[in-house]
Structure formats: C-alpha cells, structure tokens
Amino acid sequence: DTEVTQTPKHLVMGMTNKKSLKCEQHMGHRAMYWYKQKAKKPPELMFVYSYEKLSINESVPSRFSPECPNSSLLNLHLHALQPEDSALYLCASSQDPGLSETQYFGPGTRLLVL
C-alpha cells in the first residue's frame, strides 16, 4: 500500500485566516515532505521531515509553519497568506531520507487565497 492521504482536497481562505493542511501515511515511512506546485510548473520542495525532525527548510516564508506530531502525520499551518501562495500543495513520504528513496505523493490540496 503506497497511499498518502491529504485533507482537505480544496481550501479557500482569506489573507487574515489561519488554516491547516493535513497529510497522513501508514507505510512506516520515516521521511515526509511538503511541496508547492504552481500551475504548469514542477513541484518545488518546501520542507523535509526526517524521523519527525525538521531537516530541510527551503527558505520558506514564516507564514508557512510545518509540524510533525508523529511519524505518520504531517501538518502545514497557514497564516496571513498572500494571493500568490495559491497553489497545489503536495505531501510526500519515503521509507528513509536519502537520494535513493522513492517519494510517494498524496493527491494534494488545492489552495486559493483571496
């Protein structure tokens, strides 16, 4: 089973709202990732969690705040977003961190910031 789930599927929020995106995997993977994908562009890495610790933050603005409550869950807290943050947010997981590991992606959350 290579399933990564994400909720919600769609989210519309105002610039003053606070919302959270949720990602879950039950494959026993120890690395989890957040990506942002704008229309007609490839995914861009935002954060990497390795063994529940934040290991990579690709210079993401502080209005995006990741959290890894346990090895199966990954959240992305959103606050004071801008319209240009509207995008598809993809979560992924892999068995371990590292260059050889295959990342398995969830269906994504389509975010619209008004």
Place this chain on the structure above:
Amino acid sequence: AQKVTQAQTEISVVEKEDVTLDCVYETRDTTYYLFWYKQPPSGELVFLIRRNSFDEQNEISGRYSWNFQKSTSSFNFTITASQVVDSAVYFCALSEATGSQGNLIFGKGTKLSVKP
C-alpha cells in the same frame, strides 16, 4: 543551467500511437537516481520508475518502457499503443548525492494529450 531538461512542453497523439518523452539530465555525481512521475489532471504525482546510475538496463513494464543512456545523459520514456488514460503531465526527476536530502530536481514536465 537546467539539471533536468524535458524539451517537449506538449505532445499530442492519437490513441494507439507510440510516443516517446525525452529527458536529459546533468550531474557531476557518479551516484544518482532518476525517476519518472505521472501527474493526471486530478493532481496526484504517481511514481512510475526509479533507476540508479549504475544500472543501464532498459526496462519494460507493460506498455511503458524506459531507455537509460549514460553516454548521452538521457532517460527517455516510451508509451506503446497510447491510450486516452495516458493523458497527463509527465515529470522526469533527478536525485543527486551532492544535493540536499530529499531534493528531487524535477524537469518542467511534458504534457501528453492522447486523443481518441
């Protein structure tokens, strides 16, 4: 310079045609991995294949086949007898030893449209 180049932005074929999606990569590492992912309109990136730099064997999986040639730094993907369900954006990606952990370097993607 782009590390992963997918020169074909969009390809349109008629069902049952064969189609090849090109991927050219650039790396100085001797150890690296190449991936292909499919992204249908629903948005989910679906893993198709992983190949390491030491394994140049071509691979076939049903209607899909991959041709890895280190001499030309290419990892091309062929769909035989294409079907409408193959319509999607296909991404080629590179993972390097010297890259940051977990950083998949994606090409810009090729949008494949298969018409009935």
